[in-house]
Amino acid sequence: MKNKYIDLIEQSFEFPNEEFNIVENELEWCGVPLMDIIKQYGTPLRISYLPKIAQNIQKARRMFNVAMAKVDYNGDYNYCYCTKSSHFSFVMEEVLKHGVHLETSSAFDINIMESLYEQDLLKTDTFVICNGFKRPQYVENIQNLMRLGFTNVIPILDNKFELDLFLKDFDIKFNVGIRIAAEEEPKFDFYTSRLGIRYNDIIPYYTKHIANNPQVELKMLHFFINTGVKDTAYYWNELNKAVNLYCELKKKCPQLDSLNIGGGFPIQTHLDMVYDYEYMAEEIVAQIKTICTQNGVPEPHIFTEFGSYTVGESGAMLYSIVNQKKQNDRELWNMIDSSFMTTLPDTWAINQRYVFLAINNWDSEYERVNLGGLTCDSEDFYNAEVHSNAVFLPKMHEDREQYIGFFHTGAYQESLSGFGGIQHCLIPAPKLVIIDQDEDGEYFTKLFAKEQSYKSMLKILGY
Structure with a gap:
């Protein structure tokens, strides 16, 4: 028995x-x-x-690069680590060993970046994607990072008022991104994410506040949904909307060259969990390529922000x-x-x-x-x-x-x-x-x- x-x-x-x-x-x-x-x-x-951190980073990079090769994708893939998943020094040091870029959420995140820079662990050409609602201290810390010579700091505008905070008493030319306020899953408590700017407001906002400002360039459109990367009609519909918006915006903003699809690759929560990572990476890349081709727009560089997937x-x-x-x-x-x-x-x-x-x-x-x-x-x-x-x-x-x-x-x-x-x-x-x-x-x-x-x-x- x-x-x-x-x-x-x-x-x-x-x-x-x-x-x-x-x-x-x-x-x-x-x-x-x-x-x-x-x-x-x-x-x-x-x-x-x-070592598990390194394994997952390498796995994701391999999957996206293979997916890009299959469809002759002309953009680059950039892996970012969401620091909020674990801020510990040993985690940050491990991810940086593998040339990973970083995504931040609040003011003290930037102090961590400065500490890593002082230890020669963080290079000034590393992409630092700054998400979250920007309070004055967060804005000031991001500006200080730019003053240190970091060339790839990209504040992601979470609302229509943040750009004014960055421009005040600051004369360095810098790049920004805009976060899309995605529609939430139907069963969610809210219709629209509290994070980001509504779809219909993004192009008018760019035209009025960024297009004619020589100090600012829009480089990135940021897309993220709470449910993560799942093979559902909801996910593919939201991705399709985001890529089409990218194509429409790219025609008005030639400097725009990056699409950040956020995070959401799941981790194993039980031993018989089944998730086809390779299929999802290939389908994401293929859909972005197809939509851009249909719109006559060069495909963007793809950024992902993996937190739980990196360290979980x-x-x-x-x-x-x-x-x-x-x-x-x-x-x-x-x-x-x-x-x-x-x-x-x-x-x-x-x-x-x-x-x-x-x-x-x-x-x-x-x-x-x-x-x-x-x-x-x-x-x-x-x-x-x-x-x-x-x-x-x-x-x-x-x-x-x-x-x-x-x-x-x-x-x-x-x-x-x-x-x-x-x-x-x-x-x-x-x-x-x-x-x-x-x-x-x-x-x-x-x-x-x-x-x-x-x-x-x-x-x-x-x-």
Whole structure:
């Protein structure tokens, strides 16, 4: 009878795969034996596996370049990393090793750019795409970046008033982009995105405010929708509208040469997820090429802004089960040594699900459980997977430890949970360990941050 945890996983998914493997009943992730990491650092533990970042960057570049070659596309492809997904220095340093361009969202982002520049990690010809609503400090910081000699800084105008802020007391010639206020998905709460300028207003705005201003050139049209890059009628319709607007605007603005299609390549959230990345890249490029050809317009350089796709699959959270509670005749609660609300806030806020696996005891029988966090909040739990309205783990035994892992958690979770700040119920933030590879392909670890101390919390609270 196949009732062991390993039987359940192998019957449910194509397992093992290139990312996950079992050696002596213990899980390896990207060739890293996780029990060795746990023995060294303990749990709860947040880890970041840097080589995964490089793999995804190279994968996207390859797909778009192949897609362009297939249709004889005459523009360039530029990969941008959205810094808001993870601002950590080790992430920024890793993406810059691979010649990636950057997309920013707020004033302090620019201070990070300046720090990287001072360390000779950021080149002045790197594209810095500045999105977001521009408050005065953000505008001033962008201007300072231009004064430092950065030649490819492109503020994306989010509304009709931002250009005036950039022109005030500033005499350097600069490029801008305009963000389209895309129509939201029909089931969304709003009809039109709060970000950007409406389709019908863009050409009149360009004609009145940019066309005859010698200090400003419009170089980029920016398109992005919240649902991300999906093979749906909604996505293709919005892309079609954006490319047609680009063609119409290009005829009036010869300097316009770039189309930013934003981000939205998904990451794997469960082991049987199917997404045809190659098809989507090829179809995007082919549609842009076709529409431009029909309009007699040279195809634009394509920019993408990948945040979660860049860094998401590099992260993991490891916990131990500290106890099991049986609350009634059906429900078993496995209590973790941390909190989901404070370490994986998206599981609570937007019901996000991640790749979830036991770390050890794969040869044991499995049982259905609920996972509970340490806070006193009733919402601090995890009880369902994307593919199943249930969570299964090896059966608990009093004489052994049980460890679990959530994978592909590398985007947004630290910033949303307030890394280094006050956590719900004062549950301390876990250790953060970086895993990288040396020149021989052997992994090594580095402790980036210790577990949060009570002293640091009390200091923030004024004690």
